Amino acid sequence: MKNTVYKRTFVVLLLILCLCALAALSIGRLSMNPLDVYRVIRERLQYGAASNEAMEVALFKIRLPRVVAAMMIGAMLSLSGAVYQGVFKNPLVSPDILGVASGASVGAAGAILLGLGLLGRQVLAFCSGIAAVVLTTAIPRLLRNHSNLILVLSGIIVSGFLSSLLAIMKFVAEEQTELAAIVFWQMGSFAEINMTEIIAISPAFIAGTAILISLSWRINILSFGEAEAKSLGMDIGKMRGIVIACASLLTASAVCISGTIGWIGLVIPHLARLLVGSDHVRMMPITVLAGALFMLIIDTIARALLTVEIPLSILTGLLGAPCYAWLLYKQRTSVS
Amino acid sequence: MQKLLEVKNVSFTYDGKTDIFRDVSFSVNPGQIICILGPNGAGKTTLLNCIANLVPPTTGEILLEGKDMDRMAPQEVAKKIAFVPQFIVPSFAYEVLSYVVTGCAPRIGILAKPKEEHYEIARNSLAQMKISHLAEKYYTEISGGERQLVSIARALAQRPRVIIMDEPTAHLDYGNQIKVLEIIKGLAAQGYAAVITTHNPDQALMLGGYIGAISLDGQFSFGSSEEIINDAFLSSLYGIELHLRYIPDIGRKVCVAPLL
Numbered sequence: 001m002k003n004t005v006y007k008r009t010f011v012v013l014l015l016i017l018c019l020c021a022l023a024a025l026s027i028g029r030l031s032m033n034p035l036d037v038y039r040v041i042r043e044r045l046q047y048g049a050a051s052n053e054a055m056e057v058a059l060f061k062i063r064l065p066r067v068v069a070a071m072m073i074g075a076m077l078s079l080s081g082a083v084y085q086g087v088f089k090n091p092l093v094s095p096d097i098l099g100v101a102s103g104a105s106v107g108a109a110g111a112i113l114l115g116l117g118l119l120g121r122q123v124l125a126f127c128s129g130i131a132a133v134v135l136t137t138a139i140p141r142l143l144r145n146h147s148n149l150i151l152v153l154s155g156i157i158v159s160g161f162l163s164s165l166l167a168i169m170k171f172v173a174e175e176q177t178e179l180a181a182i183v184f185w186q187m188g189s190f191a192e193i194n195m196t197e198i199i200a201i202s203p204a205f206i207a208g209t210a211i212l213i214s215l216s217w218r219i220n221i222l223s224f225g226e227a228e229a230k231s232l233g234m235d236i237g238k239m240r241g242i243v244i245a246c247a248s249l250l251t252a253s254a255v256c257i258s259g260t261i262g263w264i265g266l267v268i269p270h271l272a273r274l275l276v277g278s279d280h281v282r283m284m285p286i287t288v289l290a291g292a293l294f295m296l297i298i299d300t301i302a303r304a305l306l307t308v309e310i311p312l313s314i315l316t317g318l319l320g321a322p323c324y325a326w327l328l329y330k331q332r333t334s335v336s
Numbered sequence: 337m338q339k340l341l342e343v344k345n346v347s348f349t350y351d352g353k354t355d356i357f358r359d360v361s362f363s364v365n366p367g368q369i370i371c372i373l374g375p376n377g378a379g380k381t382t383l384l385n386c387i388a389n390l391v392p393p394t395t396g397e398i399l400l401e402g403k404d405m406d407r408m409a410p411q412e413v414a415k416k417i418a419f420v421p422q423f424i425v426p427s428f429a430y431e432v433l434s435y436v437v438t439g440c441a442p443r444i445g446i447l448a449k450p451k452e453e454h455y456e457i458a459r460n461s462l463a464q465m466k467i468s469h470l471a472e473k474y475y476t477e478i479s480g481g482e483r484q485l486v487s488i489a490r491a492l493a494q495r496p497r498v499i500i501m502d503e504p505t506a507h508l509d510y511g512n513q514i515k516v517l518e519i520i521k522g523l524a525a526q527g528y529a530a531v532i533t534t535h536n537p538d539q540a541l542m543l544g545g546y547i548g549a550i551s552l553d554g555q556f557s558f559g560s561s562e563e564i565i566n567d568a569f570l571s572s573l574y575g576i577e578l579h580l581r582y583i584p585d586i587g588r589k590v591c592v593a594p595l596l
Contacts, residue, residue, distance in 0.1 A: 230390055
């Protein structure tokens with residue numbers, strides 16, 4: 001019975017995602033109807049070029065990269081949120097628990113202060129995001145205590161330290177240009193994304209998602225806690241290491257090209273649990289689809305609602321927070 | 337004959353100075369029930385965790401089917417030893433069947449997911465515990481007594497030779513306590529070995545198996561419940577006055593405290 005619900009939910013979400021992607025491709029300053037979109041894509045595939053050049057440029061150079069990036073990044077942030085929540089057996093955890101986002105922010109701010117270009121900013125954000133996680137996971141090793149609690153506290157220590165570093169950078173930044181750039185980066189945007197970046201993060205997206213989804217049943221066992229997982233024969237250190245590495249890779253890859261985007265990694269896993277239950281085997285694929293869909297809708301609103309782009313975190317917060325409240329309302333009896 | 341589980345000269349210390357317990361030696365054979373007794377803080381759970389391969393003993397060794405458990409892969413140990421934790425705080429609302437099927441984990445490849453055959457094993461374990469009706473329920477929505485039975489079902493799905501239980505009756509009402517003890521007795525009759533901790537020496541008498549007692553200063557004594565339990569032993573173990581009385585129409589000895 002539960003499996004039928006899962007399959008039905010999966011197919012319905014996939015259909016909605018396809019329809020929304022088609023709609024998102026049609027929406028924009030140059031208005032096209034879905035039939036135009038279909039014709040341009042067909043001509044491009046058949047003859048290598050479309051008859052309407054303006055439409056072709058808008059579609060392939062501008063909208064397609066954004067639509068693909070929005071879906072990928074939504075999926076990555078949501079999936080890593082779901083995985084962190086499972087590993088830390090805490091449904092309130094979000095992907096920045098181990099300091100990925102703070103690390104990436106410091107890297108991006110550093111790149112802005114150094115006057116590096118887009119590529120430099122992305123590379124630095126990625127590297128410092130990963131470095132922050134490495135630092136967070138090194139503290140329990142130094143303390144010789146491998147409990148989840150120590151790891152979470154290490155995350156708080158590292159994030160706290162990095163936020164102060166970021167504050168120093170903001171403080172010394174030139175107000176009109178650098179500070180503005182840092183602030184906008186922290187609110188998240190897909191405006192500067194093109195195909196190159198999508199190709200650059202694709203390997204991380206494919207590998208991370210594939211590994212995590214194939215380990216989904218093991219994440220159920222990890223969520224029982226250390227003693228139980230070990231008594232079921234799991235090599236906790238290794239399994240938790242692999243899972244955290246994959247989730248951090250996904251988060252860092254997403255954040256480095258889009259800036260930090262809040263809420264999605266917290267809200268979407270809850271939505272998935274409400275739809276198909278807590279079993280990670282079913283909820284993780286649903287999280288991927290729902291995350292992609294949510295981000296796609298958010299990004300389309302961000303670029304089409306006003307004449308200026310609305311930073312993503314503003315919308316994810318405005319939509320995500322009430323959405324989260326609604327989810328809590330639905331689950332109010334089972335939350336203790 | 338090779339012993340199923342053999343604990344040899346095991347000691348444990350947290351700080352390297354004071355032993356929690358020392359020189360613990362006993363063996364466990366199929367069909368045996370062993371109750372670990374001792375006052376609060378004596379180290380019953382620590383000893384149990386050593387036997388369950390959750391923490392390594394400071395000195396000494398534990399042999400599982402003749403092999404040093406410390407050198408075995410956790411997965412290999414888990415095929416022989418199942419652990420029923422004392423109290424489970426569920427973080428997520430898993431269905432009971434999804435929870436029980438995780439008992440098959442030691443026999444499922446690392447990237448694989450449970451198949452129909454594993455769900456069948458899980459359903460059989462639930463049936464064995466007579467709780468098939470809980471299969472579709474959420475783990476968070478069943479009572480403490482039911483949860484204990486579900487945990488034991490999960491241990492059975494692990495198809496172990498030894499089942500280790502930490503305070504299996506701790507959170508249960510009196511009726512459920514006796515039911516769980518009956519289940520443990522039944523499992524032993526089927527050939528499983530059971531090692532349990534308990535706060536109630538009377539439960540050890542009811543089960544009538546072997547007793548390992550840890551005193552507050554870390555001394556360990558072991559023997560059958562007949563030979564080891566008497567008034568003086570119980571009174572010194574718990575530091576209060578306790579009496580052992582034979583009740584003819586019940587047909588067993590009971591452990592009672594005098595009127596306060």
